[in-house]
Amino acid sequence: MIRSHMEILQNMLLIARGIIPSFTRPTYVDGTNRTNIAIATEKVVGIEIIERRRLVKILYDLYRYRFGNKKRLVLLDLGCGDGILSKYIQSRCPENTFYLLDGSSKMLAEAKQNTLGPNVFYIKQTFEKYISSEVDESYYDFIYSANAIHHLDLSFISKLYAKIFRELREGGLFMNIDSVLPSSDLSERWQFNMWRDWTNEALQNSGLNDQIGRYDDIPLQYKMKPENKPSSLFDQLQALRDAGFEDVDCFYKYSIFAIFGGAKNPKRSNG
Ligand SMILES: C[S@@+](CC[C@H](N)C(=O)[O-])C[C@H]1O[C@@H](n2cnc3c(N)ncnc32)[C@H](O)[C@@H]1O
Secondary structure (H helix, E strand, C coil): CCCCHHHHHHHHHHHHCCCCCHHHCCCCCCCCCCHHHHHHHHHHHHHHCHHHHHHHHHHHHHHHHHHCCCCCCEEEEECCCCCHHHHHHHHHCCCCEEEEEECCHHHHHHHHHHHCCCCEEEEECCHHHHHHCCCCCCCEEEEEEECCHHHCCHHHHHHHHHHHHHHEEEEEEEEEEEECECCCHHHHHHHHHHHHHHHHHHHHHCCCHHHCCCCCCHHHHHHHCCCCCCCEHHHHHHHHHHHCCEEEEEEEEECCEEEEEEEECCCCCCC
């Protein structure tokens, strides 16, 4: 379906403001999702990206709590997309080494534009390939992901978390920002209502009163997309524990959007 220029522009503004989450970004007739333009707009609208900004900030806060002022850490961004999350950390800690992994060359090309630097490396690989590839034991300090792992089913996620645990150094940290599966139909109804209410409040706060209600079907669109296979938060916290992680917890959750993860702590000596 060919969208009007006005509709495309309006959607880009809403995406940039975080009102439409990235995984529901519309695909345009040329097959792109125009994330570069969205990023440019994001810089203009600034703090209006409320929940996404909050989740990214919490991820960075947890990184700071864990690593303090330690420098030259090695980081891996799984499903980096256009690299916005890594860019956020890179702009604050440029001396770190960043590995950005994604299955899409197009997204990696965008990530390159956003994060290019002497200590940034790009890996074109699917999660499935990553899971079965050779383990780089104890290589990374911090592994993180946003809005990507919900494309895998729980059995793959369990394998992914096990691999992440092995690739982390002792003292390392893993954090995942992602949508999770509600625990019942009723819970889903409430959480989808929260999502709609939040979107409409954000529209109202942005002065877009004429748009209120227009995006009420986004939760159902998200649910109907076969590529979205969210697992429950409880199952994923258990998968993290089973993989060996400690201090496993969910650090923030709003509707179906959560940030959760765990630490790989140094082994205690028996003596
Ligand atoms: C919605 S985007 C999120 C991008 C970025 N992390 C963010 O939060 O803006 C999901 C990304 O995961 C990647 N992805 C999805 N499934 C994947 C898979 N099985 N293997 C590797 N990358 C995958 C997509 O190419 C896309 O760039």
